[in-house]
Amino acid sequence: MLEVRDLEAWYGESHVLHKVSFDIREGEVVTILGRNGAGKSTTMKAIMGMMKRRQGAVRLRGLDLIRATPRAIAKAGIAFCPEDRGIYSSLTVEENLMLPPEVAEGGMSVAEIHQLFPNLAERRRSQGTRLSGGEQQMLAIGRILRTGARLLMLDEPTEGLAPVIVQQIGATIRQLKQRGYTVLLVEQNFHFAATVADRHYVMDHGQVIDMIPNAEIAANTAKLNSYLGV
Ligand SMILES: Nc1ncnc2c1ncn2[C@@H]1O[C@H](COP(=O)(O)OP(=O)(O)OP(=O)(O)O)[C@@H](O)[C@H]1O
Numbered sequence: 001m002l003e004v005r006d007l008e009a010w011y012g013e014s015h016v017l018h019k020v021s022f023d024i025r026e027g028e029v030v031t032i033l034g035r036n037g038a039g040k041s042t043t044m045k046a047i048m049g050m051m052k053r054r055q056g057a058v059r060l061r062g063l064d065l066i067r068a069t070p071r072a073i074a075k076a077g078i079a080f081c082p083e084d085r086g087i088y089s090s091l092t093v094e095e096n097l098m099l100p101p102e103v104a105e106g107g108m109s110v111a112e113i114h115q116l117f118p119n120l121a122e123r124r125r126s127q128g129t130r131l132s133g134g135e136q137q138m139l140a141i142g143r144i145l146r147t148g149a150r151l152l153m154l155d156e157p158t159e160g161l162a163p164v165i166v167q168q169i170g171a172t173i174r175q176l177k178q179r180g181y182t183v184l185l186v187e188q189n190f191h192f193a194a195t196v197a198d199r200h201y202v203m204d205h206g207q208v209i210d211m212i213p214n215a216e217i218a219a220n221t222a223k224l225n226s227y228l229g230v
Contacts, residue, residue: 001026007056009046018206029183031193034203040186044153048080049073075103079149083156085140089129104148113142134165153184170195202227
């Protein structure tokens with residue numbers, strides 16, 4: 001579904017992605033693991049067209065998006081949930097939910113999103129600022145499910161959340177997979193990643209340095225600990 005080939009990206013003069021290549025098949029949940037500063041978020045931003053200077057190839061079902069604008073990339077069916085979640089504090093839950101435009105048919109209805117995240121139904125009239133971190137994350141994910149995008153990129157959805165909420169986010173990601181969504185996940189915590197993903201790419205210094213199928217993660221714990229500096 002997504003083919004990333006020799007992707008490079010720069011912040012000003014600073015060259016941060018070096019020939020990043022990986023694939024995601026339709027219906028897979030794939031993670032990018034790596035230490036702080038490894039280039040995980042930048043990879044998502046570069047896929048989404050949010051890096052001013054980038055080169056290489058990003059193909060969604062064969063369509064090359066490397067020169068496309070973020071808007072065109074969203075319309076092609078990729079949704080991005082950034083690390084800061086991007087919830088507008090002055091808007092209500094409902095207003096935040098309705099904000100992103102639909103890009104394709106088949107997006108979830110508000111009722112389906114409420115079924116997936118009952119908290120959002122209860123809090124629909126609350127302001128963004130009044131939500132807990134977990135509720136903000138649910139809103140950020142719920143919001144992109146409305147758009148009809150089929151490839152979801154989630155940047156550290158579990159960061160800073162209590163274990164019980166992390167479990168809930170994990171259950172949601174497994175449900176999304178069951179519904180046929182394709183998910184790319186940035187994670188620091190491979191114990192969590194192992195509960196949701198089919199495969200893991202490991203990044204370091206702006207490069208992909210390894211790929212580990214989830215079934216082999218237990219056998220590779222020592223290697224992963226050294227990659228991630230755990
Ligand atoms: N806005 C920016 N301007 C300049 N350099 C940046 C910017 N954002 C990130 N960087 C640098 O780019 C490199 C990759 O950062 P990136 O945020 O992609 O890493 P990451 O793996 O997502 O780590 P983290 O978990 O800390 O976000 C790092 O060296 C970082 O310092």
